Amino acid sequence: MTATLHRCWVYGDDVNTDVIFPGKYTYTITDPAELAAHALEDLDPAFAEQVRPGDVIVAGRNWGCGSSREQAVGALKAAGVPVIIAASFSRIYFRNCINQGLLPVALPTLRDLVRAGDTIQIDRAAGQIVAAGRTFAIPPLSPSVQAILDAGGLIPMLRARFAGERAP
Amino acid sequence: MAGRTFAEKALARAAGLPDARAGDILDVTPDLVFSHDNSAAIRRIFAQTGAPGVRFPDRVAITLDHAVPAPTTRHAENHAAIREWVRAQGIAHFFEVGRGICHQVIGEEGLALPGETILGADSHTTHFGWLGAFGAGVGRSEMAALWATGELWLRVPEAMRITLSGVPAPGVTAKDISLRILGDLRADGGLYRSVEFAGDTLGALSLDARATLPNMMAEFGAKNAYLPPDRAVLDYVDARARRPYTPLYPDDDAEYAVEVALDVAALEPQIALPGSPANVVPLSEVAGQPVQQAFLGTCTNGRLEDLRAAADVLRGRRVRVRLIVIPASAAVFEAAATDGTLAALVAAGAAIGTPGCGPCMGNHLGIPAPDEATISSANRNFRGRMGTPDAPIYLANPWVVAASAAAGQIADPREFLP
Numbered sequence: 381m382t383a384t385l386h387r388c389w390v391y392g393d394d395v396n397t398d399v400i401f402p403g404k405y406t407y408t409i410t411d412p413a414e415l416a417a418h419a420l421e422d423l424d425p426a427f428a429e430q431v432r433p434g435d436v437i438v439a440g441r442n443w444g445c446g447s448s449r450e451q452a453v454g455a456l457k458a459a460g461v462p463v464i465i466a467a468s469f470s471r472i473y474f475r476n477c478i479n480q481g482l483l484p485v486a487l488p489t490l491r492d493l494v495r496a497g498d499t500i501q502i503d504r505a506a507g508q509i510v511a512a513g514r515t516f517a518i519p520p521l522s523p524s525v526q527a528i529l530d531a532g533g534l535i536p537m538l539r540a541r542f543a544g545e546r547a548p
Numbered sequence: 549m550a551g552r553t554f555a556e557k558a559l560a561r562a563a564g565l566p567d568a569r570a571g572d573i574l575d576v577t578p579d580l581v582f583s584h585d586n587s588a589a590i591r592r593i594f595a596q597t598g599a600p601g602v603r604f605p606d607r608v609a610i611t612l613d614h615a616v617p618a619p620t621t622r623h624a625e626n627h628a629a630i631r632e633w634v635r636a637q638g639i640a641h642f643f644e645v646g647r648g649i650c651h652q653v654i655g656e657e658g659l660a661l662p663g664e665t666i667l668g669a670d671s672h673t674t675h676f677g678w679l680g681a682f683g684a685g686v687g688r689s690e691m692a693a694l695w696a697t698g699e700l701w702l703r704v705p706e707a708m709r710i711t712l713s714g715v716p717a718p719g720v721t722a723k724d725i726s727l728r729i730l731g732d733l734r735a736d737g738g739l740y741r742s743v744e745f746a747g748d749t750l751g752a753l754s755l756d757a758r759a760t761l762p763n764m765m766a767e768f769g770a771k772n773a774y775l776p777p778d779r780a781v782l783d784y785v786d787a788r789a790r791r792p793y794t795p796l797y798p799d800d801d802a803e804y805a806v807e808v809a810l811d812v813a814a815l816e817p818q819i820a821l822p823g824s825p826a827n828v829v830p831l832s833e834v835a836g837q838p839v840q841q842a843f844l845g846t847c848t849n850g851r852l853e854d855l856r857a858a859a860d861v862l863r864g865r866r867v868r869v870r871l872i873v874i875p876a877s878a879a880v881f882e883a884a885a886t887d888g889t890l891a892a893l894v895a896a897g898a899a900i901g902t903p904g905c906g907p908c909m910g911n912h913l914g915i916p917a918p919d920e921a922t923i924s925s926a927n928r929n930f931r932g933r934m935g936t937p938d939a940p941i942y943l944a945n946p947w948v949v950a951a952s953a954a955a956g957q958i959a960d961p962r963e964f965l966p
């Protein structure tokens with residue numbers, strides 16, 4: 381049994397990276413705890429105060445549009461969010477999730493079925509999400525992309541690879 | 549069997565595979581990767597990988613363009629760190645302060661060629677579609693990984709074909725075509741897609757004008773954009789190319805997720821209202837709106853043809869509001885100095901800046917005051933883009949920017965032409 385329980389934060393369509401992590405902090409904040417303190421600051425100030433590790437985001441279309449800033453993923457990761465479920469993702473945000481080791485799940489309908497504070501069940505090994513009494517398949521990623529996630533992200537994967545190359 | 553789109557062919561080639569289909573995820577080895585003033589930050593991420601050094605320094609380009617010459621000590625330190633890195637790693641293609649904007653310079657230097665895959669740590673890397681290359685933007689961690697390994701995973705995008713017909717009227721340009729597409733199909737109309745242009749309009753556009761189309765497609769959510777390279781493009785490339793290349797063209801029976809057609813013959817100049825490049829109206833709806841500054845430049849519209857358009861409007865006139873002109877590259881600057889274009893602009897009252905991005909993203913060289921409106925030839929007008937959230941930005945073609953500078957308000961250039 382590998383399923384885990386997760387509390388949901390639910391948001392709408394076209395949420396852009398400026399409200400996920402304000403641009404005014406992009407060159408001044410790098411510490412994870414500080415990143416987390418500003419997560420979703422201009423969308424939902426309650427989030428940073430009340431988020432608990434393991435909570436997940438459930439959102440509508442085009443989550444993460446706008447600037448390509450990676451901190452818009454890093455701030456949620458630092459807050460302990462392991463999975464983001466959205467009807468669709470902006471292209472660069474999706475890539476930034478994979479590359480920072482945070483699972484993006486594109487499910488067109490889930491947002492309409494859950495409410496903020498609901499608990500859903502995620503079984504990553506079985507590739508399933510159980511929510512509102514229904515079971516959803518997590519769309520599989522290609523093996524090479526899954527390998528990046530499993531390594532914890534692109535940079536940790538490379539670090540392991542180069543450490544291996546240096547080993548005798 | 550259905551044919552292949554440009555994107556399917558280009559990414560199969562970059563992955564060393566005989567074939568690829570939309571949706572496939574491939575490990576590609578790009579022909580060139582590039583970054584700019586963000587290279588010092590990428591270097592810090594690179595250090596975390598433990599890589600012994602840049603894998604293919606001959607495939608890496610770095611330009612200093614976003615804040616040049618350095619406006620503050622911090623910017624200067626950033627540039628110094630980049631120069632030091634270029635020396636230490638033997639990075640083959642480094643372009644100093646004043647050489648110009650990455651997208652423009654890399655084309656001029658023959659470093660992006662038809663059929664190639666170009667990845668840049670800049671969202672407007674879609675630009676290279678004008679050369680028939682696959683150009684896509686990536687994040688900073690991804691550029692660090694590209695430096696370290698020379699390769700990166702990419703998903704082959706579904707394609708959208710946009711067929712353009714007719715020849716634009718005088719004073720109407722590729723910028724107006726781009727803005728109309730954004731206005732009609734909205735800012736996520738091209739999300740995840742390879743936007744592949746076709747149609748008889750393309751051959752009627754100058755090379756300078758063609759670059760504007762794929763550049764603007766970054767505002768459309770596109771992964772890349774593509775124009776089929778014709779003889780004119782191949783001649784341009786052959787005069788510069790530093791390595792052999794093979795152009796790629798989509799098959800006649802390629803499968804497109806979406807097909808769109810636009811007749812551009814009847815188009816009038818278009819304006820993007822402040823806030824979004826997709827917030828587009830015909831010029832006639834906003835003509836007369838006062839502006840306090842006009843800005844001509846950027847990777848979208850800072851080429852010789854753009855400067856000449858402004859000179860045509862302004863010859864024998866004086867600007868009523870300040871006009872900032874920044875050539876996209878040193879080559880553009882030199883050509884405009886040689887043919888009398890710059891003299892005409894200066895005589896009309898323009899202020900000329902060092903080739904680079906200038907005030908496009910609010911670093912320096914023309915930041916508006918709060919409540920001052922700018923009409924700009926750039927590609928983005930998000931709130932705060934030019935440095936202060938209260939300064940509205942209108943986007944337009946270079947003819948309109950010049951006419952508006954002369955009038956002190958948004959003006960139709962066709963009234964200024966002989």
Ligand code: SF4
Nearest residue numbers: 672846847905908909
């Ligand atoms: S001119 Fe503007 S849009 Fe183009 S690369 Fe520079 S900052 Fe980006």
